[in-house]
Amino acid sequence: MLLETKSICKYFGGLKAVDDVDFRLEQGRLKSIIGPNGAGKTTFFNLVSGLYAPTHGSILFKDKDISNMSINDRSQLGITKTYQLTHIFPRLTVFENVRLAAQSRHTIFNFWRRAYSLSEVNDKALAVLEHLGLLKVQSRIAAELSHGEKKYLEIGIALATEPEVLLLDEPTAGMSPAETIEATHIISRLAKELSLNIILIEHDMSVVMEISDEIMVLHEGRKLAEGTPNEISANEIVQNVYLGKGASRDA
Amino acid sequence: MHKSNGSNKSMINRQGDWRTRFEFRAMIVAFIFAPFLPFIISKPLATEIIVYGLFALGFNLLLGHTGIISFGHAAYLGVGAYSAAMIVFYGEVGVWLALLAATIGGLLVAIMIGILAIKRKGAYFAMISLAIGQMFFFLTLSPLTRWTGGEDGLKLPPLSIDFPLYVNLSNQLHLYFFILTIGCLATLAQWRILNSPFGHVLRAIRENEDRIRACGYNVSRVKFLSLIFSGLFSGLAGGLLVVYLGAASINLLFWMTSGVIVMKTVLGGTHTFFGPVIGAGVFLFLRSTISEYTDRWELWLGALFMVLILLFREGIWGSLLNLIEKRFYHSKL
Structure with a gap:
């Protein structure tokens, strides 16, 4: 098993944001997490990526307990997430945004060398920019990008750290339908080409149904159902709680 | 056109972006013209500008580049100065060892503040550094009077250097060139x-600390090192100040010193490399000019500072860079 959570919980005071969730991600899979607002999806991501420590339960990566590992150590291990609200380096160039992430896999305690002379890092950053169609804007200041481009840059920063497990938090939020389709294709292509293992949070049901291998449904912090896209769309409980209302609105 | 990066996809110049390359050239031009400075303005003023320029550069490593606000930078400068002065006064050693002692003094303060406060952010770090700065001031002023000379400071005999060549530091011009040489070397080191x-990670911390941590960097360690470098440069500046003044004075440790270095740095432009030197230069020049005409120079300098900051939002050098970049660089794209 690549990544596994065992009865993981996160309480904020009396609020059970994530409550007793067992989750398993196998090698080579793309698994989506869906659920209404406030279901605990982002909290679950923050537990896996290391932003929060779990109240109870444990997280295993390749059978090793990483529950108390810091976010930077988990990134070095190969687990990284993108942010729902874009979280970039606004006054640096697009290239530098991605280059910094790529550089994190090298030692930085070399004070005499020029950062831009690390060819390996440069090439890695350029490759990521090419994958995401951001080569044209590489020398622009990140803050000047369009919303869609920022979303891609967000993914680019995560990709440049060469993750094994990539957690994508609503990568298509705020995108137009056309952009969403394009982003969907890019994500599923990346998953295959870079043999990434992806966990995806997404509101757009058409995206989820198209690219997921498996889906987990969260509701009020608890796991409601789990299965293939077909099983989930056939599940009555899920339809009642979520899909019935959600699908018609998102369609 | 840009140099090729061994890859036709890249528009990246290995020397850095436009601003970086421009600032590097500007710095070289400044190095070429600096030897003429003591013939334009007074020799002591020119020397003071170099020393405080270096101090401001060390300070801006935290403020402008890493995004850490320190209100206790007098501690690095002052402890550096007293380390140098005391080792000369009691140990009767030469100037080189004194400068080494000053640098180590700055380093030790940085380690101390780093251990106590580096995990604190924003105002919390600023207040802790201010408190520690004041602690050094009062320690030097009274409990340690026997060694530090308290309010009188420590006055040193005339200094000279024998190695690698003889320099009589009582000669104002020789003194200037000695300090300029050290200042230029330290500036180049900081540039590298x-x-x-x-260094690039420092800027990323300033831009988005949480994100760069999530990229896998140990941010606390990088910040700690940034503080260490700032302490080294500031301590060295303190040592140079002792060589220039021929004494260590308690004013160097006073909190006003920490405040004035913020003003100088902001005046020049925090988001630039060379801005702090420009800021220190303009500030010291204005102060010496105004104080020739009036005793209330602080009032006029304060008013001028406000006008300059309103006029140059990014500092004098920062706003100038923005202007040049817009006019001459973006118009070509």
Whole structure:
């Protein structure tokens, strides 16, 4: 098993944001997490990526307990997430945004060398920019990008750290339908080409149904159902709680 | 056109972006013209500008590049100065060892503040550094009077250097060139540090600390090192100040010193490399000019500072760079 959570919980005071969730991600899979607002999806991501420590339960990566590992150590291990609200380096160039992430896999305690002379890092950053169609804007200041481009840059920063497990938090939020389709294709292509293992949070049901291998449904912090896209769309409980209302609105 | 990067996809110049390359050239031009400075303005003023320029550069490593607000930088300068003065006064050693002692003094303060406060952010770090700065001031002023000379400071005999060549530091011009040489070397060293892989992470911390941590960097360690470098440069500046003044004075440790270095740095432009030197230069020049006409120079300098900051939002050098970049660089794209 690549990544596994065992009865993981996160309480904020009396609020059970994530409550007793067992989750398993196998090698080579793309698994989506869906659920209404406030279901605990982002909290679950923050537990896996290391932003929060779990109240109870444990997280295993390749059978090793990483529950108390810091976010930077988990990134070095190969687990990284993108942010729902874009979280970039606004006054640096697009290239530098991605280059910094790529550089994190090298030692930085070399004070005499020029950062831009690390060819390996440069090439890695350029490759990521090419994958995401951001080569044209590489020398622009990140803050000047369009919303869609920022979303891609967000993914680019995560990709440049060469993750094994990539957690994508609503990568298509705020995108137009056309952009969403394009982003969907890019994500599923990346998953295959870079043999990434992806966990995806997404509101757009058409995206989820198209690219997921498996889906987990969260509701009020608890796991409601789990299965293939077909099983989930056939599940009555899920339809009642979520899909019935959600699908018609998102369609 | 840009140099090729061994890859036709890249529009990246290995020397850095436009601003970086422009600032590097500007710095070289400044180095070429600096030897003429003591013939334009007074020799002591020119010397003071170099020393405080270096101090401001060290300070801006934290403020402008890493985004850490320190209100206790007098501690690095002052402890550096007293380390140098005391080792000369009691140990009767030469200037080189004194400068080494000053640098180590700055380093030790940085380690101390780093251990106590580096995990604190924003105002919390600023207040802790201010408190520690004041602690050094009062320690030097009274409990340690026997060694530090308290309010009178420590006055040193005339200094000279024998190695690698003889320099009589009582000669104002020789003194200037000695301090200029050290200042230029230290500036170049800091330039290299800021353009290294490490230096780039500093800027990323300033831009988005949480994100760069999530990229896998140990942010606390990088910040700690940034503080160490700032302490080294500031301590060295303190040592140079002792060589220039021929004494260590308690004023160097006073909190006003910490406040004035913020003003100088902001005046020049925090988001630039060379801005702090420009800021220190303009500030010291204005102060010496105004104080020739009136005793209330602080009032006029304060008013001028406000006008300059309103006029140049990014500091004098920062706003100038923005203007030049817009006019001459973006118009070509």
